[in-house]
Amino acid sequence: MLNAIISKHQATLEQAVQALHGRTFFSQYPENPSPKVYGAEADAQGREAFLGRRGQSFAELQQGAPEAWAGQEESPYEQAALGIKYPYYAPETLVHNAQQAFDAWRKLKPAYRAALLIESLEGMKQRFFEIGYATMHTTGQAFLMSFQASGPHAADRALEAVAAGYEEQTRFPEETRWDKPMGKYTIRLNKTWRPVPKGVALVIGCSTFPTWNTVPGMYASLVTGNPVVIKPHPKAVLPIAIVVAEVQKVLVAAGLPATICQLAVDADDHLITKELAEHPTVKLIDYTGGTEFGNYIESLQSKGKTVFTEKTGVNSVILDSCDDLDKVAQNLAFSVSLYSGQMCTAPQNFFIPEQGVKVAGTLVPFEEVVQKLAGAVQGLATNPKAAPHVLGAIQNPATHERVEQMAQSGHRNVLAHGKVQNSTFQNARTCSPALYEVDATLKEHFSRELFGPIMLAIKTKNSHESVKLAAELAREYGAISCAAYTTDAELKEEIMDQMSLAGTAVSFNLTGGFYVNQNAAFSDFHVTGGNPAGNASFTNPEFVLKRFTWVGFREPIAS
Amino acid sequence: MLNAIISKHQATLEQAVQALHGRTFFSQYPENPSPKVYGAEADAQGREAFLGRRGQSFAELQQGAPEAWAGQEESPYEQAALGIKYPYYAPETLVHNAQQAFDAWRKLKPAYRAALLIESLEGMKQRFFEIGYATMHTTGQAFLMSFQASGPHAADRALEAVAAGYEEQTRFPEETRWDKPMGKYTIRLNKTWRPVPKGVALVIGCSTFPTWNTVPGMYASLVTGNPVVIKPHPKAVLPIAIVVAEVQKVLVAAGLPATICQLAVDADDHLITKELAEHPTVKLIDYTGGTEFGNYIESLQSKGKTVFTEKTGVNSVILDSCDDLDKVAQNLAFSVSLYSGQMCTAPQNFFIPEQGVKVAGTLVPFEEVVQKLAGAVQGLATNPKAAPHVLGAIQNPATHERVEQMAQSGHRNVLAHGKVQNSTFQNARTCSPALYEVDATLKEHFSRELFGPIMLAIKTKNSHESVKLAAELAREYGAISCAAYTTDAELKEEIMDQMSLAGTAVSFNLTGGFYVNQNAAFSDFHVTGGNPAGNASFTNPEFVLKRFTWVGFREPIAS
Known part of the structure; x- marks a missing residue:
């Protein structure tokens, strides 16, 4: 034997x-x-x-x-x-x-x-x-x-x-x-x-x-x-x-x-x-x-x-520059929608410079970027063929309540949460992602994990402030993933350097069929052990x- | 460059x-x-x-x-x-x-x-x-x-x-x-x-x-x-x-x-x-x-x-059986004398069965074993050519005081500590090892490290009790080394098994020019991290x- x-x-x-x-x-x-x-x-x-x-x-x-x-x-x-x-x-x-x-x-x-x-x-x-x-x-x-x-x-x-x-x-x-x-x-x-x-x-x-x-x-x-x-x-x-x-x-x-x-x-x-x-x-x-x-x-x-x-951790997205903002928005919309944000790798805080995101050399204003994200999320959540298979159901009623309470947070609501139609399970407990804008100075409002389908758009002075905030949150409150979009090699190195000191893996410029949430055995170390998200x-x-x-x-x- | x-x-x-x-x-x-x-x-x-x-x-x-x-x-x-x-x-x-x-x-x-x-x-x-x-x-x-x-x-x-x-x-x-x-x-x-x-x-x-x-x-x-x-x-x-x-x-x-x-x-x-x-x-x-x-x-x-x-830890010697008790006593005498017992690997507790130690097939009574150890230590400490070069000097006056206080412990004194003559440094702070007999039931008397040249002979019911006590002390109070003398393959495995669970390395049957105190880079792991002697x-x-x-x-x- x-x-x-x-x-x-x-x-x-x-x-x-x-x-x-x-x-x-x-x-x-x-x-x-x-x-x-x-x-x-x-x-x-x-x-x-x-x-x-x-x-x-x-x-x-x-x-x-x-x-x-x-x-x-x-x-x-x-x-x-x-x-x-x-x-x-x-x-x-x-x-x-x-x-x-x-x-x-x-x-x-x-x-x-x-x-x-x-x-x-x-x-x-x-x-x-x-x-x-x-x-x-x-x-x-x-x-x-x-x-x-x-x-x-x-x-x-x-x-x-x-x-x-x-x-x-x-x-x-x-x-x-x-x-x-x-x-x-x-x-x-x-x-x-x-x-x-x-x-x-x-x-x-x-x-x-x-x-x-x-x-x-x-x-x-x-x-x-x-x-x-x-x-x-x-x-x-x-x-x-x-x-x-x-x-x-x-x-x-x-x-x-x-x-x-x-x-x-x-x-x-x-x-x-x-x-x-x-x-x-x-x-x-x-x-x-x-x-x-x-x-x-x-x-x-x-x-x-x-x-x-x-x-748990507070995962960040750093939006600086990209070639195709629609593809970026679609990729991120999928990431936040997948299992309705109930993944430890789901993004929560979207750091966007106040002057906007450089798309193929042209600045797209902050508001347009936010609307683009909201639109992509909305599009996915209301697609009857895709939505139930991406968003699934909410495991814990407390998660659903958390999303509802955000409506009383006083932050500007860019996209309201909604119900996800599921034709097979009519009683399914569902909730599509909500998007709020939170001021970068209100750190206590975005330094906690808001487990579930909640996205926060945070307007920063510039991408250096985005990196600084993302790294600081990871170091102090933990983070398991980070998605960054930049076509600037120097900023990329700055992100790698700062996020590595904060013990957080970074996925750069993901578009198409691969998402920040995914961590593959034998290749991606899941959680680094180097910040408060886990040892x-x-x-x-x-x-x-x-x-x-x-x-x-x-x-x-x-x- | x-x-x-x-x-x-x-x-x-x-x-x-x-x-x-x-x-x-x-x-x-x-x-x-x-x-x-x-x-x-x-x-x-x-x-x-x-x-x-x-x-x-x-x-x-x-x-x-x-x-x-x-x-x-x-x-x-x-x-x-x-x-x-x-x-x-x-x-x-x-x-x-x-x-x-x-x-x-x-x-x-x-x-x-x-x-x-x-x-x-x-x-x-x-x-x-x-x-x-x-x-x-x-x-x-x-x-x-x-x-x-x-x-x-x-x-x-x-x-x-x-x-x-x-x-x-x-x-x-x-x-x-x-x-x-x-x-x-x-x-x-x-x-x-x-x-x-x-x-x-x-x-x-x-x-x-x-x-x-x-x-x-x-x-x-x-x-x-x-x-x-x-x-x-x-x-x-x-x-x-x-x-x-x-x-x-x-x-x-x-x-x-x-x-x-x-x-x-x-x-x-x-x-x-x-x-x-x-x-x-x-x-x-x-x-x-x-x-x-x-x-x-x-x-x-x-x-x-x-x-x-x-x-710190409480290091044990398990004496069960051997071929040549004189060689064993000489080896151990050197180990306890080396730098006057101020090594973290120096033995302290000598577990000896009440019926004695089997030497080349014949039982040598407990008292004779203890006297043999004392004699070997005494011989080394009073050898003017060897003693200063083996025992060195006492780093801290508190170590010297600890040895002196042992005289008031009430335990039977087999060998008294003494001064080590040093012809080069007449003022050297020196102290040769003292040997006391402590009853195996008085665990609180031998479960602390007595840093310095102090040896305790502990009479056990048999070698299984010796192993049990040595392992228990290592597990609960820490140990960095263990020396064991046995010609019995089954007892040897028992010692390896129990001391390994207590996170303590064991040196078996050392005689001649190699001592339990020694730990070589690239071969011996020093301290295991597996007991309270260190993480x-x-x-x-x-x-x-x-x-x-x-x-x-x-x-x-x-x-």
């Missing part, structure tokens, strides 16, 4: 490690949900499988007899409960079981753990459509994004973490001989090293990207030998529950405890995340979600825990290294 | 990177202070240079006009002031100057920074003897250790940090092309990445190893593009001041600000470390020293600073990675 499964996935693992360093395009799991790729029945079967779970207990887990059943998911498309119940275990049970499973898992070779984890991704691949529908009806993402983000893109991110973790654990020799010449004699030592996992890991998921944001930490902790407890957001459990079930299948088939990878759900009457996070046996925590809770999770570092966070990055070496410790042993060689 | 200096040191850099991964013996700077290696005059010139500094102002630094002069070093060999005064600058001045120098330094390519830093190590090499005498008369180390630890071994550790930092910064491509096939068309992006330094770095030194423990963090921060402020212990400034002067020489010769690497000294009437550490502009802190202050430094992580610590390790990838952030940029390629 051991050697067979290592051989089976060796080529994939090696290609993945290579891809990490080449950073050219690489994807192991096709993003196209076409019957040609996944088979003629895959979509229908996946939908059926999802529908069949509604109102049922999720019985696929093998982590022991449940202490209760709990579940509170609802579809943003139907605004109705899914009725799925998951096995509930008290935090103490989960942590105890994880600790019990630690020895069996940590003593395996990294290559074997990596192979078992890739095997589980093969199992996940068989269920991408089911996971897609599960994601759609928990997060409100449109189906295509649900499929891609929670299926192949997430699996690629998981493979990336496996590859990075495997590489780091094999970067120093298991054994070597150290011969120190001392003149008349030689000191000869045999030396060995072990990458030692830190212990029980907790991964806390969010409500909008239940697998994409969970699997990197989950697979990174697992490949480095740590048992994990996966604690999804109570409103988005099913997509990751399926992934956990696939991992457990592989573990059990290999004669290992299923409790190496457990699902933890909140009870219906109380949340369990804090109790899990504060448990002294928990050594590693991955977190995706709001900043306030994220700061609390980061504070647990003072208790000796290693913490990886992705919180971790998918997947830089730090993301895996901090999950284990190098320990060395030495002994004289008998001469 | 740029290309010439890169070429000059390229082979060294490449060999060093290779050595990091081979982890076989590698040393760039010869540890033998022989005239054959360093020239017939080197020793005399180095001594002269040191003597010439006494009572003078240290005028080699090029970091700007001093605000005052300060210095309070004294020789533990003479118990008299050295009278050297160093330029004093207020923390605000130092941090401001460092921040001003940041741009010039961070914009250089990693290869150029690495080459300049290796050039500075060549300059340091020319002054190993002077640094040796400076170390001897500040720390109390005997001359051979002073020379080796502060000279070649420190320079090797610095080169190791340079190599690791260079490798990590060049581990991802500067630029690549990302072509994503979309079926009917291809998305083509040009992508670039930059390793972005975090900002002003502070390195806080200790009184016992003023260069060895300072240069890893110093060179790691520098090679990754961060300006550094070096704040030595007020009692051990000169050795590192010389190194800083050498770095400044190279910087100035390259047309760079000397303030990229500054020396910071305490004022004679107040200490400045906290003010420096808490300064919001300071982003990185390296610290070596006591646990209490180290915990305070670690607490600054909650203010967004990246912190690397080496604090950092010389030099694992984490030690350099956390000093910079990967930031990516991308832009469509015009088709």
Whole structure:
């Protein structure tokens, strides 16, 4: 079993490690949900499988007899409960079981753990459509994004973490001989090293990207030998529950405890995340979600825990100059509309110089630029063929309320939010983007993340002020993405320099079918870890290294 | 200049990177202070240079006009002031100057920074003897250790940090092309990445190893593009001041600000470390020293600073079985005597089973083992030819007092401490190791580090209890080294497994001329970062990675 499964996935693992360093395009799991790729029945079967779970207990887990059943998911498309119940275990049970499973898992070779984890991704691949529908009806993402983000893109991110973790654990020799010449004699030592996992890991998921944001930490902790407890957001459990079930299948088939990878759900009457996070046996925590809770999770570092966070940021667009303003507006309109601005990479603050944007050598006035943006957003949101598939639905009623409250903000409303028509789901909770103009001096009005479809146009003195503000916000409040449009090489370098110091990746001059929101595994580091939007990055070496410790042993060689 | 200096040191850099991964013996700077290696005059010139500094102002630094002069070093060999005064600058001045120098330094390519830093190590090499005498008369180390630890071994550790930092910064491509096939068309992006330094770095030194423990963090921060402020212990400034002067020489010769690497000294009437550490502009802190202050430094992580610590630990010896108890006792006697137990790697707790130690198949009773250890220590400490050169002098009067107070501890005194005769320095502050027997149930009596020449013999039920206690102490209170003696393969694996979970390196069955205290650059990770003795390790990838952030940029390629 051991050697067979290592051989089976060796080529994939090696290609993945290579891809990490080449950073050219690489994807192991096709993003196209076409019957040609996944088979003629895959979509229908996946939908059926999802529908069949509604109102049922999720019985696929093998982590022991449940202490209760709990579940509170609802579809943003139907605004109705899914009725799925998951096995509930008290935090103490989960942590105890994880600790019990630690020895069996940590003593395996990294290559074997990596192979078992890739095997589980093969199992996940068989269920991408089911996971897609599960994601759609928990997060409100449109189906295509649900499929891609929670299926192949997430699996690629998981493979990336496996590859990075495997590489780091094999970067120093298991054994070597150290011969120190001392003149008349030689000191000869045999030396060995072990990458030692830190212990029980907790991964806390969010409500909008239940697998994409969970699997990197989950697979990174697992490949480095740590048992994990996966604690999804109570409103988005099913997509990751399926992934956990696939991992457990592989573990059990290999004669290992299923409790190496457990699902933890909140009870219906109380949340369990804090109790899990504060448990002294928990050594590693991955977190995706709001900043306030994220700061609390980061504070647990003072208790000796290693913490990886992705919180929230204020993403900027710097508009200086371009060749074709219509193309720019269309690209940005798509970026803000995609999943109704509920992406951590969605732009919020649009910095535009008061004298306007230089388009093919001619200045287009500020107001015209703003109207162009508004028009492009409006055009997309009212296009009945495109809108529902781009904007999806609003996951959380609070997001919708936030957009409505902006109307009372006193800022000039350039474009009002509206309803997005969805002919399939008439009850869908929808909201198209609103655009407000905010004065550049009112920094406190645009320095918070306004999660959801809210755009702010900020009139600056010039592009240098735009860069200064974007960098300052990123440095002080965090940012995950930045889009910049300039044809001026000097300004481009200024943007790269200032945004790099603010730990923020920049996409320049995007038009056409690629958007600032997109971050590809094996090429784009997601979040840099270098500003308050999060302390971790998918997947830089730090993301895996901090999950284990190098320990060395030495002994004289008998001469 | 740029290309010439890169070429000059390229082979060294490449060999060093290779050595990091081979982890076989590698040393760039010869540890033998022989005239054959360093020239017939080197020793005399180095001594002269040191003597010439006494009572003078240290005028080699090029970091700007001093605000005052300060210095309070004294020789533990003479118990008299050295009278050297160093330029004093207020923390605000130092941090401001460092921040001003940041741009010039961070914009250089990693290869150029690495080459300049290796050039500075060549300059340091020319002054190993002077640094040796400076170390001897500040720390109390005997001359051979002073020379080796502060000279070649420190320079090797610095080169190791340079190599690791260079490798990590060049581990991802500067630029690549990302072509994503979309079926009917291809998305083509040009992508670039930059390793972005975090900002002003502070390195806080200790009184016992003023260069060895300072240069890893110093060179790691520098090679990754961060300006550094070096704040030595007020009692051990000169050795590192010389190194800083050498770095400044190279910087100035390259047309760079000397303030990229500054020396910071305490004022004679107040200490400045906290003010420096808490300064919001300071982003990185390296610290070596006591646990209490180290915990305070670690607490600054909650203010967004990246912190690397080496604090203190309780090092164990596990005595189970061996072939030749005399050889074991001699080896351990040397380890505890070396620099009078003032090494962070010196053993303190000797766990010995109540039924004794199996020697070549025969049980030697507990009491006989203890007496054997005491005898070996006594033999070394009273050997007039060897003792002064092994034990050196006591750096801090408090260390001497600690040994004296142990006499009132109520524990059975097996071997009393004594004076070490030193015919050259009659006034030397000396103290030979004392050995006490402490009951295994009195954990609170052996769970603190008793810095200095204090050995505790702890009678355990059996070797499993020895391992359990050693691992528990390491996990809960920290440990930097562990020596184990066993001929039993199963127990050996038990020790490796338990001590690895406690993040502690183990040396097995050392006899002859190699000691548990020794940690070689390019092979032994010093401190693992995996227990309370410190959160950092010389030099694992984490030690350099956390000093910079990967930031990516991308832009469509015009088709």
